[in-house]
Amino acid sequence: MILGVDISTSITGVAIIDNDGKLIECAACDLRKYKGFFEKTLQFREFTLDLADKYCTLFNKVGVVHIYIEQPFTFFNSGGSSAKTMAALQRFNGVASWMFYEIFELEPQYVGANQARKKVGLKIPRGKKAKQVVMEHLLSTDDDFNVEYTYRGNPRPQYYDMADALIVARAGQIIEKEKNSS
Secondary structure, eight states: OOOEEOOSSSSEEEEETTTTOOOOEEEEOOOOOSSSSSHHHHHHHHHHHHHHHHHHHTTOOOOEEEEEEEEEOOSSOTOOOOHHHHHHHHHHHHHHHHHHHHOOOOOEEEOOHHHHHHHOOOOOOOOOHHHHHHHHHHHHHHHHOOOOOOOTTTTTTTHHHHHHHHHHHHHHHHHHHHHHHH
């Protein structure tokens, strides 16, 4: 199984797929109500431990064998995040990556958002929001990916992060197949 992760200090999405690409688990850790860095970290640790309890290798069953994490942005673009926000995300990404390594005993691999989308054959048209395009793509192509909607008919916020995590997991699956075929 492959675990794909979209790390954020507000909502972190995770998706687990099996070797055939079937979606096993898609979940989110909502950290928006927790204010401090350490409070968010402790809540995320609990979430990660629960995930590991369900999907680590137990009783000779194959559990998660690869972890792919979306790389955080490392450059500025117009209208993007401030240096302070990017620094906080990098710090949280590092702590979360260590937690996955420590808890699952697997070294995470990193894949950029654009690289992940390209691997799964998804192109973001100019002027379109990537998260919206990813969501529409998964809803139209993946029967196992379902979302809950707000009363106004919009997907609940955590589903965008879960969708990104699923794209990362699927890209990880393709990367692993490419490694094994070389």
